Amino acid sequence: MTIKEMEARTGLARANIRFYEAEGLICPERRPNGYRDYSEEDFAVLQRVKLLRTLHMSLEEIKAVHAGDHTLADALAHHLEQLELDQADLQRSRDVCRVMQGDGVSYDTLDAQRYLDALEQAAKGPPAELAADHIPRVQAPWRRYFARSLDLSLYSTVWGLILLAFGVSIQNQGLGRNLLDLVVCMVMMFLLEPVFLSRFGTTPGKAIWGLSVTNPDGGRLTYHEAYQRTGLVLIKGMGLGIPFYTWVRNYKSYAACTEGKELDWEEDSLLVLKDKKVWRILVWAAVSGILVFALVGAELAAEPPHNRGDITVAEFCENYNELAAYHDLDALYTLSADGAWVERPHEESVIVLVDGPPPPFSFREENGVMTGLSYTLEGDWGDVMLMNYHDQITLAILAFVCAQEDYERGFFNNQVNQLLEEMNGQILPNFDRTLFGVHLTCQSDLDFDTEYGKVVFKMEKVGG
Secondary structure: OOHHHHHHHHOOOHHHHHHHHHOOOOOOEEOOOOOEEOOHHHHHHHHHHHHHHHOOOOHHHHHHHHHOOOOHHHHHHHHHHHHHOOOHHHHHHHHHHHHHHHHOOOOOOOOHHHHHHHHHHHOOOOOHHHHHOOOOOOOOHHHHHHHHHHHHHHHHHHHHHHHHHOOOOOOOOOHHHHHHHHHHHHHHHHHHHHHHHHHHOOOHHHHHOOEEEEOOOOOOOOHHHHHHHHHHHHHHHOHHHOOOHHHHHHHHHHHHHHOOOOOHHHOOOEEEEOOOOOHHHHHHHHHHHHHHHHHHHHHHHHOOOOOOOOOOHHHHHHHHHHHHHHHOOOOOEEEOOOOOEEEOOOOOOOOOOOOOOOOOOEEEEEOOEEEEEEEEEEEEHHHHOHHHHHHHHHHHHHHHHOOOOOOOOOOOOOHHHHHHHHHHOOOOOOEEEEEOOEEEEEEEEEEOOOOEEEEEEEEEEOOO
């Protein structure tokens, strides 16, 4: 019979039945699908155990009788002596034991139901002994949290690699992108976690922290059971990632876990903790680091420009357009192969700061190789403010300086970024810098009387 049938027949909780199995009092067979198959003998043993535990007999005494080390008569006699010393509320247990002793019952032929019926008529609830007879629920809230965090990091890394494969930057994300990434990661969790649980009984994060999930019979969850469990985790445990609400759900789940309460998604599943070995913390830290470096490394490898070395003007324009799409900059114009501005179609709702295309780049070439360019903004200061043309200068620097052979991509290479941040923070930008074999200058001038302004930006290879 199944554990549900055993629950119904004995009136014992599932936790009690699993506990008595763990104590060796019953040994149900295993079916091919991993579920337990309880026999009539198991039922009889559980009935006897239930009776004796309801009579407040210790589990050690019951196990000794079950193993044949003591007779039931001897155990009852000893237990009666203990009951005489107990409080007055044990009167019913003492009376039943005396009746059983007077009946001359033996363990093998004990009619447990007869005495259980008598006890249940006077009982006000399950005795403390039965309430204590269960395998303690796994708490480990922080292990659960870090296991979940690692799983989400894995999904996030996979999503980041997918974006990079399609040439989409994972940097400089706005609110919309952050929300999209959150939704995608939760959808990935909803689709993948049931597969992990039904196939392997764990997830990557749980496996590292020594955690696994089984059904109440100790077997693996079906896909449908795992699917339901994951859905409840997303809603009840994570609050669907909704700001502030997710913190409330996390706190409530943490409080329930530390108090040993059954979490909403664990009604039909059981969390198992294999061990608490310290090496699991080290593995978690190492895997977390690998995920971070894998994503950063992939970002560096995928980051434009892809035309490197001695590039032509056409290759510079390819770099420029690729970087504009990658960083979502300068959405109104692209460069043709000869360096002319080409207007992109755009919605009427797009705000245009200046009329017409940007001023043209003036390129320098030697033997077909681009050696530099200049970019001049001149006129009324309201028209030539650098903020209106910041994207063009930024993309030009990235498309040319980062294409040089001396430029090395790396985790800590931020000289170009420092220059761009410096330039972006100046209303009248002025700098003179040499980076990776390219001399960069920017001179700004403003006549306050006439409000006539001029900005001249130049890039040229050193010695070019």
